[in-house]
Amino acid sequence: MRAPPFTALASVYDTIMQDVPYAAWVDFALAGAERRGWQGGGVLELGCGTGNVTRLLEERGLRVVAVDASPAMLDVARAKLTHATLLLGDIRDAALPGSFSLALGVFDVVNNLLEDGDMARLAEHVLAHLEPGGVWAFDANTSVGLEALWGGEVVEGWAGQVHYRWRHHWDAATGLATVEAWCHGPDGVFTEEHRERPYDPGELRDLLTEAGFASVDVVCYPSGAAADEDDPRVWVFASAPADARPPAGVRPPRRAG
Numbered sequence: 001m002r003a004p005p006f007t008a009l010a011s012v013y014d015t016i017m018q019d020v021p022y023a024a025w026v027d028f029a030l031a032g033a034e035r036r037g038w039q040g041g042g043v044l045e046l047g048c049g050t051g052n053v054t055r056l057l058e059e060r061g062l063r064v065v066a067v068d069a070s071p072a073m074l075d076v077a078r079a080k081l082t083h084a085t086l087l088l089g090d091i092r093d094a095a096l097p098g099s100f101s102l103a104l105g106v107f108d109v110v111n112n113l114l115e116d117g118d119m120a121r122l123a124e125h126v127l128a129h130l131e132p133g134g135v136w137a138f139d140a141n142t143s144v145g146l147e148a149l150w151g152g153e154v155v156e157g158w159a160g161q162v163h164y165r166w167r168h169h170w171d172a173a174t175g176l177a178t179v180e181a182w183c184h185g186p187d188g189v190f191t192e193e194h195r196e197r198p199y200d201p202g203e204l205r206d207l208l209t210e211a212g213f214a215s216v217d218v219v220c221y222p223s224g225a226a227a228d229e230d231d232p233r234v235w236v237f238a239s240a241p242a243d244a245r246p247p248a249g250v251r252p253p254r255r256a257g
């Protein structure tokens with residue numbers, strides 16, 4: 001059975017991802033945000049999936065609003081969370097309650113934005129919902145990463161009761177990577193096709209600066225050292241301007257004279 005992305009996969013996602021170092025990623029993201037002035041407060045999680053990061057944020061006592069476009073992934077998340085607010089929506093334009101001190105998007109979430117202009121839309125939407133000085137932290141696969149790691153590689157194995165065979169393909173013509181994710185789990189066999197678009201360090205700095213972020217640090221994991229164009233996978237820490245901005249559509253008064 002062929003299934004749309006993040007539908008059938010939801011039921012086996014946590015089993016397949018059981019070795020993903022979510023706790024280390026959350027530590028890295030929060031420590032990086034703290035170094036850039038974050039002192040706690042409400043967190044917006046973008047593309048929360050099955051809620052593995054959300055749960056870790058909850059455990060730290062953080063108030064979390066988490067958005068994802070997949071009802072099936074959100075159903076799995078809901079079962080493991082106690083007080084986070086889960087919203088079904090598109091991270092580029094979801095209606096969000098209020099503003100946040102930190103926005104977080106973990107595990108290739110932005111690479112799922114495939115069209116020109118998607119990343120700029122997301123950046124503007126996130127910035128509009130960050131408090132002054134708030135931080136947006138996310139990871140991203142770069143061109144080098146998707147070409148090297150997704151270029152023709154087949155990953156096959158067992159995770160618990162799930163047999164998986166994921167065929168990766170890098171298309172230099174379109175600049176997109178594809179994975180044909182075949183899984184045989186307790187609920188049967190399915191294949192989902194997922195596509196990822198790379199985002200490179202220089203491109204990310206330009207896009208986020210253009211969107212209005214005051215500083216954009218693109219760094220390596222786990223060192224935190226500045227990334228360059230050869231790095232396969234990067235983390236971004238983008239800070240909103242520290243001064244309060246007028247709400248959209250409201251112009252600051254002109255000075256007389």
Ligand SMILES: C[S@@+](CC[C@H](N)C(=O)[O-])C[C@H]1O[C@@H](n2cnc3c(N)ncnc32)[C@H](O)[C@@H]1O
Pocket residue numbers: 006046047048049050051052053067068069070073089090091092105106107108109112113
């Ligand atoms: C690889 S999963 C990562 C999930 C989770 N962050 C984790 O670390 O396990 C990517 C998630 O992004 C979500 N996603 C992709 N594009 C999206 C969009 N435009 N709006 C909302 N969610 C999106 C998918 O539904 C999926 O749950």
